[in-house]
Amino acid sequence: MDRPLPNRVVRVPAGRPGAACVYPASALCDTERAPPALTGAGRVWFNGAALFLSTGGPVHVARRPMIAGNWKMNKGTAREASELAGAVAGLAADFTADVDVVVCPPYPALHATAEALQGSAVALGAQDCYWKSAGAYTGQVSPEMLVDSGVTYVVLGHSERRGRFGVPEPDFTEGVLKHFGETDHTVNLKATAAIAAGLKPIICVGETLAEREADQTDGIVAAQVEGALDGISAGSMASVVFAYEPVWAIGTGRTCSPDEADRVCGVIRKAIEDQYNDDIAGSVRILYGGSMKPDNAADLLVQPHIDGGLIGGASLKPADFAGIFGAAAAAQAAGAQAGAAVE
């Protein structure tokens, strides 16, 4: 039987699964469309967060996990993309109630991928966008064009676009990297334009090996977060996702330890809190990226600040990608149990 909206919302704050904060229900219900399912017991998803409803008891909100596959410059023909997207859609069907699954093919394969995903809850992402809507910008693609192609998410500031390659190749000379180089300012322009067009940016931040060895990780990452968010309103933060991607762990087979990845994701959350407030910091999803695979995903995804993964190499193999979103669903279920204990 339906019950009235609870008059209190108990939120389990990031990183402190045992400590509950109490907010008036109106703070939640006034924001956007209150979900019709906000009655009765069970769990519903609302605005990227899970509401765990218990009969007559309080409600706590957890962040909904996201697993996004960045195909990079792979699987870019229509045939390859439809095959991979079709396989992912089939494997994801049992998990998309609990996990946001996203695939980001190269631009030319967006339409074929969108078609292959039709009827599935797997979302389409792009790997970059420009910050202008139209004009004489040869080779660029605007956020509006992506929306028209069925895109929901866009990866911005990936280290391979910032020119901060972990494993430089012989033809990546300093001059090439300089011109390839995304900066915090261009990431900010792109994020602002993407949000205005209705896209959800996945903003990548992370330190190089040299920066880590010089003990600069926290400062670099916090500055990247601050730079990316410059001028972005609190109201727009519901559509922003961050990805912590230590450059030295991308495509190298080296993974950041779960504790350290969680610690740096906490640094990102603190930088968001400093710029906005505790509530917004607690609701933004932060993914980890860097050689995440089925066999290390579970340990990373149970960390309190890690809300999912941005996956490169393993997203090209449907079974490996499925192993990761399966691990995210299991981590989510474990989190729900921890939440139930608080109630």
Ligand code: PEP
């Ligand atoms: C990435 O490119 O964002 C990434 C995390 O790659 P990989 O998983 O291959 O390390």
